[in-house]
Amino acid sequence: MPKRKAKILIVDDAQINRIILCELLRNQYQILEAEDGKKALEMIKEDKSIDLVLLDIVMPNMDGYQVLEKMKEQRYLEYLPVIIISSEGDTTSMEKAYELGATDYIRRPFESYIINRRIKNTLMLYEKQKKLVHLVEQQIQKRVNNNTTLINVLGHIVEFRNGESGLHIQHIQTITKMLLLQMGKKSHEYKLSDADILLISTASSLHDIGKISIDEKILNKPGRLTKDEFEIVKQHSLIGAEMLKTVPNYNNNDLLEYAYQICRWHHERYDGHGYPDGLVGDQIPISAQVVSIADVYDALTSERCYKKAYSHGQAMKMIIDGQCGVFNPLLLECLYDISEEMKASLFENENYADQAVVSKMTDELVIKQFRSEMPKEKIMSLKTENFFRK
Numbered sequence: 001m002p003k004r005k006a007k008i009l010i011v012d013d014a015q016i017n018r019i020i021l022c023e024l025l026r027n028q029y030q031i032l033e034a035e036d037g038k039k040a041l042e043m044i045k046e047d048k049s050i051d052l053v054l055l056d057i058v059m060p061n062m063d064g065y066q067v068l069e070k071m072k073e074q075r076y077l078e079y080l081p082v083i084i085i086s087s088e089g090d091t092t093s094m095e096k097a098y099e100l101g102a103t104d105y106i107r108r109p110f111e112s113y114i115i116n117r118r119i120k121n122t123l124m125l126y127e128k129q130k131k132l133v134h135l136v137e138q139q140i141q142k143r144v145n146n147n148t149t150l151i152n153v154l155g156h157i158v159e160f161r162n163g164e165s166g167l168h169i170q171h172i173q174t175i176t177k178m179l180l181l182q183m184g185k186k187s188h189e190y191k192l193s194d195a196d197i198l199l200i201s202t203a204s205s206l207h208d209i210g211k212i213s214i215d216e217k218i219l220n221k222p223g224r225l226t227k228d229e230f231e232i233v234k235q236h237s238l239i240g241a242e243m244l245k246t247v248p249n250y251n252n253n254d255l256l257e258y259a260y261q262i263c264r265w266h267h268e269r270y271d272g273h274g275y276p277d278g279l280v281g282d283q284i285p286i287s288a289q290v291v292s293i294a295d296v297y298d299a300l301t302s303e304r305c306y307k308k309a310y311s312h313g314q315a316m317k318m319i320i321d322g323q324c325g326v327f328n329p330l331l332l333e334c335l336y337d338i339s340e341e342m343k344a345s346l347f348e349n350e351n352y353a354d355q356a357v358v359s360k361m362t363d364e365l366v367i368k369q370f371r372s373e374m375p376k377e378k379i380m381s382l383k384t385e386n387f388f389r390k
Contacts, residue, residue, distance in 0.1 A: 210240025
C-alpha cells in the first residue's frame with residue numbers, strides 16, 4: 001500500500017506566490033490553496049487531515065498574525081504546524097510570529113532546497129511527536145478507564161439507594177463534558193486543558209456520594225419533604241466532601257480535588273443563594289458550576305418517585321428563565337448552544353425512548369418559544385423544591 005502523501009495548505013493572497021510553491025511541492029505533497037486568512041480557517045476546520053500550513057503575513061482582511069491568533073484560540077496549533085513564508089524579514093515580525101505559535105519562519109526569496117528541507121523536517125518532527133503523544137495517551141487511558149470504572153460503581157451505588165435512573169451518572173458525565181468543550185470554544189477565561197475536562201467529567205460521577213449516609217426513607221419519599229427532611233438531605237454535599245478529603249493522597253490527586261469541589265459546591269448558585277457555603281459568582285469552582293447545571297437538567301428530565309419528567313424543552317426554559325436558581329451567564333449560553341446535540345445524545349438512549357415520545361409535541365412547542373424569548377438581562381433566582389429534590 002503506497003504511503004499517504006502529507007497534505008499542505010498554502011495561504012497567500014498573491015496568486016503568483018501560490019503558483020511558485022505549488023510547482024515546487026506538488027510532486028511530493030497533496031496541495032490545498034487559500035487566498036485569504038478567513039478561507040484558510042474554514043478549510044482547517046473542515047479538513048482535519050491537513051498536516052502543515054504555509055502562511056503569508058501580509059494579506060487583506062485577515063493577516064497571518066490574526067490567522068495564528070485564531071488557530072491558537074481554537075487549539076489547532078497543538079497538532080498543526082505553521083511555517084511563515086514572507087518577505088517581512090525584520091526581527092520584530094519574526095519574533096511576533098514565533099510568539100503566536102509559528103513553528104518556523106522562512107523569508108522570501110528562498111532557495112527551493114531550503115524550503116523543501118525545512119518542510120520535511122517539520123513534518124518528521126510532528127509525526128514523531130504524534131507517535132509519542134499516542135503512546136502516552138494509551139497508558140493514561142488505561143489508568144483512566146480503571147479509575148472511571150471504580151468511580152462509576154460508587155456512583156451507581158448511590159443511585160441505587162436514591163431510587164434514581166441508572167443513567168443519571170452517565171448523563172451527568174455527558175452533559176458536563178459537552179458544556180466544558182463548548183465553554184472552551186466560547187471563552188478562554190477558565191483555561192481548562194483536555195486533561196482537566198476528562199478529570200472533571202469523571203469526577204462528576206461522585207457529585208452525590210454523600211447521599212450514601214442519608215436515610216433511604218427520606219431519599220425515596222414520594223411526597224414533598226418537610227423542612228427538617230430537606231435540611232437533612234442538604235447535608236449530603238458536606239458529608240460527601242469530607243469523605244473524599246479523608247481519602248489517602250487526596251492533596252496529590254487532581255481527580256479527588258475536582259471531585260471534592262463538585263461534591264461540596266454543586267448546589268451553590270451564581271447569586272449566592274445556594275448551599276452549603278453561599279458562595280457567589282466565580283468563588284464557586286468552574287467544575288462545580290458546570291456539574292450543577294448538568295445535575296439540574298437531568299433531574300428535571302428524569303422521572304423520580306416524587307415527580308414526573310419534564311421534556312427537554314421545558315427543562316431548558318426553566319433553567320434559562322431562572323426557575324432553578326441563577327447560573328453563570330457564560331454556561332447558560334453554552335447550554336443553549338449544545339441544546340440540540342445534548343438532546344440527541346441523551347434522548348436517543350433506548351431507556352429514554354418512551355419518555356421522549358411522550359414529550360415530543362410539548363417539547364417542540366416549548367423549545368420554539370424558548371428560542372424566540374431567550375432573556376438578555378440577568379436571570380433572577382426562584383426556589384425550586386417543587387421541581388426537583390436535591
